[in-house]
Amino acid sequence: MAKLLYSATASLDGYIAGPGGDMSWLTEHLEAENPTAERLLADIGAILVGNRTFGGDDPNRGTDKEGAFGGQYQGPVFVLTHRPPAEPDPGVTFVGDLHGAVAQAREAAGDRYVNILGADVAKQCIRAGLLDEILIFFAPVLLGGGVRMFDDPGGTEVRLAPIPGETAHWYRVVH
């Protein structure tokens, strides 16, 4: 069955978006070579994305690098939202509940990863005991504020175990 992975690039102070959802800081870091990200990309069978990420800032909008993984991801996309658009969007499925979205994304991903994009959705997956792995790339920048990589005031401790052989911050969630 497909595993659920939360991946993101974060600033060293732990933000995945800057103040006001600014993502312009990410561009130069996406241009750097990243063999782990390339390996991951080949192993993603579906993306499950929160609607704030889906509709959020993309410095590459209007270019061929627009979208997840600098425009390189071409597979199925599931968007979690309470407000699906009136018009269909090719290649995108809008789903209104977490468990339904995870089930559809897992089905689409086969034996590859469902990659979660969006801290809010990732938090819900952790709380529901659905998340299998976390992979964070750190960018050498301090953003000072914005959307935290993981924010769950009052949440409980979640133990993580390094994935053997991985040098990146790639962990298995210990259930």
Ligand SMILES: NC(=O)c1ccc[n+]([C@@H]2O[C@H](COP(=O)([O-])OP(=O)(O)OC[C@H]3O[C@@H](n4cnc5c(N)ncnc54)[C@H](OP(=O)(O)O)[C@@H]3O)[C@@H](O)[C@H]2O)c1
């Ligand atoms: N640096 C990186 O690698 C990276 C990666 C991904 C995202 N980001 C950034 O992170 C920010 C977004 O993250 P976020 O944590 O604020 O939000 P998010 O997880 O992307 O999206 C949250 C939204 O998803 C919908 N949603 C969430 N749970 C739902 C549920 N159970 N049922 C139905 N709908 C649900 C709601 O949208 P509705 O209001 O439509 O219902 C909610 O407001 C953006 O600025 C984005 O650019 C950065």
